[in-house]
Structures are given as structure tokens and as C-alpha cells.
Amino acid sequence: MYLPSTFLVRKGNPFRSLAVQTVLIVAGSLILAYSFSLFVYSKDRLEALTYLGLKNTALTAIHFAHAVAVTEPDWRESVLARVDDAQMTASLTKTPAFEQEAFQTDYSIAFAEFLESGAHGDDFKSVRYSLSRSPAVKADLAGEPLSRSPHLLQTFFELPMHSVANVAVQMNNQEWLNISLPLPDYPADLWSPSLLPVGLFTLSLIIVSGWAVRRILRPLSDVTRAATEFAQDINAAPMYGGGSTEARVVAAAFNKMQHNIKAIVRSRTEMMGAISHDFRTPLTLIKLRTESLPASRERTRLLHSIEAMETVIQDSLAFAKQLFGREAKRNVDVAALLQSVCDDFAEAGERTECAVPTDRVIVKGNPVALRRAFSNLVGNAVKYGGVARVSVTAEQKLASVIVDDDGPGISPDELERVFEPFYRCDRARSGSGEGSGLGLSLTRSVIEDHGGTIKLRTNEPRGLSALINLPLLELK
Numbered sequence: 521m522y523l524p525s526t527f528l529v530r531k532g533n534p535f536r537s538l539a540v541q542t543v544l545i546v547a548g549s550l551i552l553a554y555s556f557s558l559f560v561y562s563k564d565r566l567e568a569l570t571y572l573g574l575k576n577t578a579l580t581a582i583h584f585a586h587a588v589a590v591t592e593p594d595w596r597e598s599v600l601a602r603v604d605d606a607q608m609t610a611s612l613t614k615t616p617a618f619e620q621e622a623f624q625t626d627y628s629i630a631f632a633e634f635l636e637s638g639a640h641g642d643d644f645k646s647v648r649y650s651l652s653r654s655p656a657v658k659a660d661l662a663g664e665p666l667s668r669s670p671h672l673l674q675t676f677f678e679l680p681m682h683s684v685a686n687v688a689v690q691m692n693n694q695e696w697l698n699i700s701l702p703l704p705d706y707p708a709d710l711w712s713p714s715l716l717p718v719g720l721f722t723l724s725l726i727i728v729s730g731w732a733v734r735r736i737l738r739p740l741s742d743v744t745r746a747a748t749e750f751a752q753d754i755n756a757a758p759m760y761g762g763g764s765t766e767a768r769v770v771a772a773a774f775n776k777m778q779h780n781i782k783a784i785v786r787s788r789t790e791m792m793g794a795i796s797h798d799f800r801t802p803l804t805l806i807k808l809r810t811e812s813l814p815a816s817r818e819r820t821r822l823l824h825s826i827e828a829m830e831t832v833i834q835d836s837l838a839f840a841k842q843l844f845g846r847e848a849k850r851n852v853d854v855a856a857l858l859q860s861v862c863d864d865f866a867e868a869g870e871r872t873e874c875a876v877p878t879d880r881v882i883v884k885g886n887p888v889a890l891r892r893a894f895s896n897l898v899g900n901a902v903k904y905g906g907v908a909r910v911s912v913t914a915e916q917k918l919a920s921v922i923v924d925d926d927g928p929g930i931s932p933d934e935l936e937r938v939f940e941p942f943y944r945c946d947r948a949r950s951g952s953g954e955g956s957g958l959g960l961s962l963t964r965s966v967i968e969d970h971g972g973t974i975k976l977r978t979n980e981p982r983g984l985s986a987l988i989n990l991p992l993l994e995l996k
Contacts, residue, residue, distance in 0.1 A: 539730075539737050546729040554722050571630055573704040574685075578634035581687040581699045582647075584610070586639075588697055589689075609657035609700045616688040617656040617698035620648045627651065631685065648688040655700030656686035739767035743774060750778055799833055832958075849970075851993060852890060854919050855881045855912050861894050862910055871907040872898065881914045882993045885970045893966035894921070896959040897986050901925035905983060914992055921988040929978040938976065939964045 534540055584603075588610075591599050600610045611617065621628060628651050635647060650656075687699045746759040758778060761771030807826045813819045855876040862874035901908035905925020913920045930938060937943050941961040967974045972990035979985055 547726045575634045582638035585689040621650040646690040657700040870902040873909045875911040893963040897923045919990045923986040
């Protein structure tokens with residue numbers, strides 16, 4: 521059975537695979553989703569740490585102010601002298617050391633609320649604050665940040681990084697206590713602790729998704745495999761119908777189509793075989809009666825026509841048997857088989873040249889069918905080209921057979937059509953009208969039944985080449 525090569529699925533770019541595309545879409549979606557989730561989570565985490573730092577800084581400042589406020593005025597300078605300048609600086613002045621910031625951000629408002637929550641009673645007449653890059657009380661604070669470069673989220677959301685909280689509190693003696701404290705910085709790899717578990721979880725989901733997609737799309741692979749097998753063998757086994765409901769429906773539809781095609785081809789082929797078989801008896805009688813006639817030119821021409829009809833009948837029966845009457849396959853030495861075919865033609869007086877390797881080239885096949893196929897090719901070569909040059913090579917798990925001739929060749933647009941049943945070139949290569957038109961169809965059917973391929977190629981300046989590839993079983 522011959523089906524166009526376009527029916528077969530060919531391997532190409534792996535990114536055109538539906539399974540690969542689906543996995544890439546799932547993987548991309550998961551990565552985007554988890555990246556966005558991680559971004560939002562890190563932003564919330566960093567913002568929470570920022571507010572916590574503002575609260576701790578505000579309470580530290582206001583509690584220190586309370587401690588100074590309850591200290592005797594004469595002792596306050598000694599208290600300030602004991603402050604660790606690396607963590608906080610403080611001074612007592614007649615006026616505030618800085619101006620109250622005019623623009624209020626969410627963070628400065630929160631800082632003010634934390635200051636207010638820490639203050640109690642009427643300990644302070646007035647409180648000023650600002651969040652700035654420089655301390656109001658000049659000193660070298662421990663401004664060595666944990667991150668020398670700002671975090672991506674810190675820059676994106678304009679968080680108060682490398683900032684200083686300045687607080688000015690008016691004491692009961694009208695003096696102002698100026699306090700400067702650095703706000704805590706946070707490491708640039710803020711979200712790195714979350715990357716590993718999230719990355720592993722995302723990778724696990726991608727792997728599971730790939731497995732699920734492969735399992736879901738398995739019916740497509742089954743359909744492809746079943747269609748390929750059916751294209752090469754009309755008696756291929758039905759498609760397995762397991763899996764999901766949709767997969768079973770597809771398998772049932774494919775098997776029904778396969779059954780119907782087999783029934784149609786079988787009925788038509790059997791009808792052709794039956795008609796050919798029924799023609800044999802009356803044709804034999806006609807031949808016998810013709811041979812009993814006196815010798816004449818018309819008798820010779822009539823016998824020639826009868827022989828042509830016998831050839832058509834014989835090829836038709838062989839074609840029908842090849843489709844539905846296949847025999848068990850066994851190990852066949854292609855080199856020895858071709859040498860035997862060439863020897864038979866040589867004994868009949870035909871010109872043949874056979875170049876086969878000394879090693880045995882073993883394939884799995886039906887020797888009778890393969891001999892018929894190779895005999896058709898060699899016969900066509902000596903008939904239309906005057907000589908058949910046969911060569912056999914074995915490489916890359918393939919047994920390659922080439923049959924060349926010196927005939928006029930075939931036009932490029934007919935190189936595929938000559939394999940169709942009963943098709944004959946408009947211009948026979950030898951100019952004769954002999955032949956049934958089934959030889960090459962039968963040959964291709966045999967080759968494809970053995971899992972091989974056959975192609976024709978026109979040589980320059982003359983001649984035609986038949987290239988056959990068969991799966992190599994072993995080379996001995």
C-alpha cells in the first residue's frame with residue numbers, strides 16, 4: 521500500500537512540538553507568577569522591617585529624652601557625654617538644631633506616631649523630627665550600612681535607606697535636646713533566603729507539569745505512531761484505546777477509519793484479483809486456439825497480445841497477494857539475493873553488473889517478495905536502459921541498494937507517479953507499450969512492507985537510478 525510521504529510526520533524543530541510549547545508556557549507562567557509573588561512578598565517584608573526600624577528608632581529617641589528630662593539640669597551634660605557616638609549623638613541647645621520637615625511622607629508620619637506613642641504626660645513642651653541624609657548633631661555615626669548598594673525594592677519604593685532620624689525635644693527649662701540616630705539598613709540580598717525554596721518548588725512544578733503534559737499529549741503520539749504504521753502496513757494492529765475518555769474516542773474513530781479503509785482496499789483488490797484469476801482460464805483457451813492456427817503475422821501479433829495480457833494478470837494477482845497475503849519474515853542476505861537475481865538475468869543473455877560486499881548483509885524479510893521486487897527493478901533497467909548496474913552497501917544500520925541503467929530516464933514530475941498502480945509514463949522509456957503498470961507499485965509495496973524506502977533519481981546525462989534503503993539487521 522502506498523501513501524504520500526507527506527502523510528508521515530517528520531522530525532523538525534523541537535520547539536514546534538506541542539508538548540515542548542506547552543511545557544514552556546507552563547514554565548514561563550510559573551516563573552512569572554512566582555517572581556511577582558516573590559517581589560510582592562519581599563516588598564511587604566522590607567516595608568515591615570522599615571516600619572519596625574522606624575518604631576525602634578523613635579522609641580529609643582523618646583525614651584532617651586525621658587531619661588534626660590528626669591535628670592537634674594546640672595547633670596544632663598554628663599549624661600550626654602556618656603552617649604556612644606557610634607550609635608547616637610545628642611546635644612543641648614537653646615534652639616532646635618534643625619527645622620521641622622515640611623513634606624510629610626508615609627514613613628515620616630509613621631515615625632511621628634511612634635514618637636507620640638512613646639511620649640507620655642506633659643514631659644515635653646514640643647517635639648520636632650525629620651528623616652534626612654545627614655544628622656542634626658554632627659558626629660560620625662555608625663553609618664557603615666549593611667548594604668553598600670541599595671536594594672532593588674528599596675530604590676523602587678523609595679524607602680528611607682542610609683537615613684538618619686533627627687529628633688528635637690524641648691525640655692521643661694526651655695532647652696532643646698537634639699538627638700540623631702541612624703535608621704537601620706537591610707541587606708541587599710533581602711529575598712535570597714526565599715529564592716532557594718521557591719526556586720526548588722517552581723522547578724518541581726515544572727517537572728510535574730512536563731510529566732502531566734506528556735501524559736495528556738500521549739494520545740497524539742499514539743495516533744502519529746498508529747498512522748505511520750498504517751501508512752507502511754495496511755494490516756497494522758489497531759490503535760490502543762486506553763487513557764482518558766477523549767483518547768478512547770480518538771482511538772475508536774481511528775480504528776474505525778482504519779477498518780473502513782482496509783475493507784475498501786481489500787474489496788477492490790480482491791475484486792481485481794478475482795477478475796484477473798477468472799481471466800486466466802478463457803485466456804488460456806484463447807492462447808491454445810491461437811497456437812493451433814497456421815503460422816502467420818497475425819497469429820504472431822495475437823500471441824504477443826495474449827502474453828501481454830498474461831503479464832497484467834500475473835502482476836495483478838501478485839499485487840493483491842502482496843497486500844493481503846504476506847508470509848512470515850526471516851533473515852535474508854540481501855547481497856546474495858541480488859547476486860542471484862543478477863545471475864539469472866545474465867544467464868538469460870541480459871547485461872548486468874553486480875557489486876556486492878564480501879560480508880553478508882542481513883535484513884529481516886520475505887525472500888520471495890524481495891526477489892520479486894529486485895527482479896522488477898533489474899528487469900526494468902535491462903529492458904529500458906540496456907544494462908543494469910547493481911551495488912549494495914551497508915552503513916549506519918541501513919542496507920542500501922542502487923540499481924542504475926543507461927536509459928533515457930524519466931521526467932522529474934513523473935518520478936513519484938510511476939509508483940501508482942497501473943500508471944505508465946506518457947512516453948515509455950524504450951518507446952514500447954509493454955508492461956502492466958504494476959511492477960513499481962508492487963516493488964514499493966514490498967520495500968515499505970519491510971520498513972524501507974525507495975526513490976527514483978534521473979542521472980545526467982542519461983540513465984535512471986533506483987535507491988532502496990532497508991533496515992540492516994546485521995553485517996557478517
